[in-house]
Amino acid sequence: MSDKYPFKKIEKKWQKFWEEQGFFKTDLESDLKKFYCLMMFPYPSSALHVGHGRNYILGDAVARYKKMKGFNVLTPMGWDAFGLPAENQAIKRNIPPAEWTFSNIKKIKKQLSTWGICYDWDREVTSCKPEYYKWTQWLFLKLYKHGLAYKKKASVNWCPSCQTVLANEQVVSGRCERCNSEVEQRELEQWFFKVTDYAQRLLDDLKLLDNWPERVKIMQNNWIGKSKGCMIKFPVVDSDNILECFTTRADTLFGATYLVLAPGHSLIDELIFDSPDAEKIKDFVRKVKKEVYQGANIARNFREEIEKKGIFTGKFAVNPVNNEKIPIWVSNYVLSEYGTGAIMAVPAHDQRDFEFAKKYNLPIKIVIKPENKDLGVKDLNSAFEDEGIMINSGDFNGLKSKEGANKVAEFLENKSAGKKKIQYRLKDWLISRQRYWGAPIPIIYCDKCGIVPVPEKDLPVVLPETVEFKPTGESPLKDVKSFIEVKCPKCGGNAKRESDTMDTFVDSSWYFLRYISPNDDDKAFDKDLVNKWLPVDQYIGGVEHAILHLLYARFIVKVLYDMKFVDFKEPFEKLFTQGMVVKDGKKMSKSKGNVVDPADLIERYGADTVRLYTLFIGPPEKDAEWSDKAVEGAWRFLNRVWRLVRQVISDKYQVASKKNQQRDDANTRELKRKTHETIKNVTEDIERDFHFNTAIASIMELVNLTQSSKLKAERKVLKEAIETIVILLSPFVPHISEELWQKLGYKNSILTEKWPVYDKKALEKEEVEIAVQVNGKLRTTLKIPVDLTDKEIKKMVLDNEKIKKYVDDKEIKKFIVIPNKLVNVVV
RNA sequence: GCCGGAGUGGCGGAAUUGGUAGACGCGCACGACUCAAAAUCGUGUCUGCUUUGCAGGUGUGGGUUCGACUCCCACCUCCGGCACCA
Numbered sequence: 001m002s003d004k005y006p007f008k009k010i011e012k013k014w015q016k017f018w019e020e021q022g023f024f025k026t027d028l029e030s031d032l033k034k035f036y037c038l039m040m041f042p043y044p045s046s047a048l049h050v051g052h053g054r055n056y057i058l059g060d061a062v063a064r065y066k067k068m069k070g071f072n073v074l075t076p077m078g079w080d081a082f083g084l085p086a087e088n089q090a091i092k093r094n095i096p097p098a099e100w101t102f103s104n105i106k107k108i109k110k111q112l113s114t115w116g117i118c119y120d121w122d123r124e125v126t127s128c129k130p131e132y133y134k135w136t137q138w139l140f141l142k143l144y145k146h147g148l149a150y151k152k153k154a155s156v157n158w159c160p161s162c163q164t165v166l167a168n169e170q171v172v173s174g175r176c177e178r179c180n181s182e183v184e185q186r187e188l189e190q191w192f193f194k195v196t197d198y199a200q201r202l203l204d205d206l207k208l209l210d211n212w213p214e215r216v217k218i219m220q221n222n223w224i225g226k227s228k229g230c231m232i233k234f235p236v237v238d239s240d241n242i243l244e245c246f247t248t249r250a251d252t253l254f255g256a257t258y259l260v261l262a263p264g265h266s267l268i269d270e271l272i273f274d275s276p277d278a279e280k281i282k283d284f285v286r287k288v289k290k291e292v293y294q295g296a297n298i299a300r301n302f303r304e305e306i307e308k309k310g311i312f313t314g315k316f317a318v319n320p321v322n323n324e325k326i327p328i329w330v331s332n333y334v335l336s337e338y339g340t341g342a343i344m345a346v347p348a349h350d351q352r353d354f355e356f357a358k359k360y361n362l363p364i365k366i367v368i369k370p371e372n373k374d375l376g377v378k379d380l381n382s383a384f385e386d387e388g389i390m391i392n393s394g395d396f397n398g399l400k401s402k403e404g405a406n407k408v409a410e411f412l413e414n415k416s417a418g419k420k421k422i423q424y425r426l427k428d429w430l431i432s433r434q435r436y437w438g439a440p441i442p443i444i445y446c447d448k449c450g451i452v453p454v455p456e457k458d459l460p461v462v463l464p465e466t467v468e469f470k471p472t473g474e475s476p477l478k479d480v481k482s483f484i485e486v487k488c489p490k491c492g493g494n495a496k497r498e499s500d501t502m503d504t505f506v507d508s509s510w511y512f513l514r515y516i517s518p519n520d521d522d523k524a525f526d527k528d529l530v531n532k533w534l535p536v537d538q539y540i541g542g543v544e545h546a547i548l549h550l551l552y553a554r555f556i557v558k559v560l561y562d563m564k565f566v567d568f569k570e571p572f573e574k575l576f577t578q579g580m581v582v583k584d585g586k587k588m589s590k591s592k593g594n595v596v597d598p599a600d601l602i603e604r605y606g607a608d609t610v611r612l613y614t615l616f617i618g619p620p621e622k623d624a625e626w627s628d629k630a631v632e633g634a635w636r637f638l639n640r641v642w643r644l645v646r647q648v649i650s651d652k653y654q655v656a657s658k659k660n661q662q663r664d665d666a667n668t669r670e671l672k673r674k675t676h677e678t679i680k681n682v683t684e685d686i687e688r689d690f691h692f693n694t695a696i697a698s699i700m701e702l703v704n705l706t707q708s709s710k711l712k713a714e715r716k717v718l719k720e721a722i723e724t725i726v727i728l729l730s731p732f733v734p735h736i737s738e739e740l741w742q743k744l745g746y747k748n749s750i751l752t753e754k755w756p757v758y759d760k761k762a763l764e765k766e767e768v769e770i771a772v773q774v775n776g777k778l779r780t781t782l783k784i785p786v787d788l789t790d791k792e793i794k795k796m797v798l799d800n801e802k803i804k805k806y807v808d809d810k811e812i813k814k815f816i817v818i819p820n821k822l823v824n825v826v827v
Numbered sequence: 828g829c830c831g832g833a834g835u836g837g838c839g840g841a842a843u844u845g846g847u848a849g850a851c852g853c854g855c856a857c858g859a860c861u862c863a864a865a866a867u868c869g870u871g872u873c874u875g876c877u878u879u880g881c882a883g884g885u886g887u888g889g890g891u892u893c894g895a896c897u898c899c900c901a902c903c904u905c906c907g908g909c910a911c912c913a
Contacts, residue, residue, distance in 0.1 A: 004866090215831060222830065225912070247913055260913090308911080333911050343913045352911055425912060543907085580907095616852070618840060622832090623906075625839060630853045636867095637852080643867090684843080694841070697851035704851095771847035776894040778847055814893055822846050826893045 005642040007606030011735040023751055024118040028529050032072035036533050037063045038512055040541030041078040044104040045085050048111050049595040051581035051588040057614050059540050060117040064731035065686055068755040076515035078125035079105050082438045082504045097437045116607045116734050123518045127507035133439035134460035135524035136507050141453050148194045158186040165434040190432035195555050199224055199424040211574035216546045223547050225425025230409040232418040234317040243317055246339035246423050251404035253321045254393040255367035256344040259328045263289045264336030275314045284311045288332045308333045308356050320417035354383035367392045431503045436476045438501030446488035446495035455489050509556040512536055535573045543577040579623040608733035609635045615692040615732055645740045648722055667712040675721045676762040678702040682728050699728050727753055772797055773824040774806040790817045797823055
């Protein structure tokens with residue numbers, strides 16, 4: 001093993017060196033150009049595997065690269081430390097959530113340092129510490145004060161046997177994951193943030209995010225789900241009630257032959273109270289409500305469609321456009337959470353309505369026909385959902401769908417029977433959690449004064465350290481008297497604290513502001529410095545956060561902007577979403593038992609090898625298949641570099657190269673060109689979405705050429721090649737690069753070295769190889785001097801023996817020249 | 828079902844605006860060194876064939892083009908997200 005490089009010694013040495021020198025401590029006041037490089041902060045659940053490693057290795061490489069590019073780089077790290085798993089561990093193993101969390105943080109920090117990943121640890125934030133959540137609570141108060149936090153009833157998953165609220169992920173196929181009892185829905189008063197107020201701006205400002213991946217923007221766009229349409233009032237016959245329905249296709253209103261209510265619709269009871277079938281209908285509603293919920297889960301797992309079921313309420317409504325009496329039904333295919341929870345059904349032009357109408361024998365009326373042909377009910381095997389021309393629609397006949405929809409809406413507006421409306425799919429953000437391990441919501445309930453926010457001066461509302469986790473109740477906080485019982489800040493009377501805590505997404509929607517002044521006890525963040533350092537220049541994280549986290553962070557920043565706390569509208573200038581690391585075709589995860597522990601690999605090959613392989617595995621935005629075997633390749637490469645550099649600077653080599661005076665000018669030129677070509681490629685690959693895989697491949701090519709020309713090329717050029725290799729490699733494999741840099745005789749850390757710039761002149765070639773095609777088929781290649789005229793090239797090509805054979809005496813129809821690349825002779 | 832992404836050698840993956848498909852690495856084979864092995868170095872490695880060369884080849888079938896992994900149409904498969912969004 002003596003000829004292998006001693007990574008163990010080297011890596012420890014340089015890790016210590018970087019830390020002692022404080023290379024990653026950032027002076028925020030500096031006038032250098034700033035670069036805020038942010039990783040999504042992790043949930044400290046257990047040790048990291050190579051899949052997590054990919055994230056941090058990528059970010060570290062970016063930070064080091066930017067530093068060498070001359071930026072003042074800020075790379076902080078912290079912990080998204082509140083959450084469910086800590087509580088589960090507490091129940092299962094009787095360890096306080098805090099203890100479990102902090103021991104994990106310690107473990108992970110150590111791991112990161114053995115990978116050579118450097119952060120400005122002076123700025124570490126931990127969301128479960130009172131110093132941090134004090135300001136999460138402050139944020140809540142700000143939203144409350146501005147009317148953006150409010151309470152309303154919402155249903156939760158309830159396990160009747162565990163007597164507890166379940167998160168969605170704890171419900172498996174409609175059953176509690178722990179005790180397998182059937183999960184119920186319960187209505188609770190809960191806190192919400194009004195994200196819907198910001199729906200339009202969250203949508204509009206996506207246009208500002210030029211440096212976000214298109215797919216993330218599309219997903220956010222669909223999530224917000226804007227649709228333009230019309231709210232239509234349907235008066236109920238023999239009643240004062242009016243049913244409102246939202247539609248995007250007002251042009252089909254004449255074809256509305258029935259209405260459908262969601263099982264959760266608030267008017268159902270009122271409609272049916274005098275019906276002889278009232279009990280039957282109520283039964284149906286109860287049954288279907290439960291099924292809708294369970295069905296959603298089952299359908300998700302088995303990708304099946306839910307069977308549509310319905311029942312007639314016995315009541316009718318009036319279609320405002322033609323005064324027809326149409327029946328009102330209740331069915332499971334209408335959602336109570338979207339729109340008004342009631343729809344007008346147009347079976348001829350909506351597939352779901354069509355299926356339902358067929359099943360229950362409801363009338364189907366065609367009111368839209370294709371532009372170039374007629375349409376009859378008999379022709380209809382499925383709904384005709386395309387746009388077309390209005391028919392059977394009174395005065396509106398002949399209008400095109402779009403125009404018709406508009407005209408119908410205007411007609412209804414005039415009659416006060418409807419209104420144009422923009423509808424969003426986005427719902428308000430439910431932030432209440434009936435759990436212990438989260439930031440307490442700073443609210444007090446007083447019998448006299450009602451809901452009283454905790455005064456800012458009394459923050460933080462501290463989470464009690466020791467609580468009992470009884471699997472009996474709601475939040476364990478309810479049983480902690482010293483926490484719950486409190487004096488009302490307004491009247492001084494006896495009052496009670498809110499026992500719910502906040503969703504962890506609240507913690508993570510502003511942490512990137514806290515890094516700027518993590519220890520400030522007077523305010524959440526320093527306004528001036530935050531305005532100087534934000535938006536984040538580069539945000540890096542998993543694509544699984546494409547919607548929720550990123551949307552909430554954008555929302556909170558917009559709220560802070562409106563309150564004039566910050567003067568930017570979007571938190572993240574550039575976003576990079578990483579692919580997963582896959583093993584045996586599956587996502588790497590503990591439960592699947594396919595995790596690769598980086599510790600073993602680091603023990604065998606060192607951190608640099610693991611880093612290099614991780615970056616080389618594939619384009620970072622795509623999923624990648626992990627192969628332990630291929631790690632060898634990275635290890636061999638680093639050893640080759642190690643030997644190459646040491647050989648070239650050794651005395652033995654100096655003598656050999658002097659003796660061997662067979663200088664080769666062509667080889668020298670080639671090596672020089674390759675060196676500069678590599679600088680160009682590597683720089684461009686990094687700038688182009690961090691394509692480290694191809695960057696590393698380029699460096700490998702340069703190493704291969706340097707290896708073969710080490711005795712032939714001029715010494716100066718050889719030295720340049722070697723040093724370039726070491727510098728270009730340094731963001732990826734920092735330890736070995738520092739060591740070799742020192743061996744090359746330099747006293748400074750390679751981190752302080754300038755990133756090289758390629759010399760255009762060195763890239764120039766005298767000769768190029770071009771492809772010669774006849775009729776688009778490659779026939780030969782030719783070496784020709786650069787910048788020949790087309791005429792000269794044509795002559796050369798046609799004089800070529802191989803080409804002559806194909807051209808023969810046929811007529812040349814075309815002669816296409818792509819400069820310095822290819823010619824195509826068309827005969 | 829809908830939305831988004833992808834499909835290239837035995838494997839991970841290259842090919843930047845349509846211009847020499849398979850860079851770089853893994854694996855494999857052979858050779859050198861060695862008593863031997865490991866390590867290292869060198870050579871070869873898309874497939875087929877009548878092997879100086881020719882033909883085919885980027886999920887399938889069509890199309891546009893002098894020229895298609897790349898653009899257009901239809902379809903198939905896989906991965907991720909969502910749940911009938913009126």
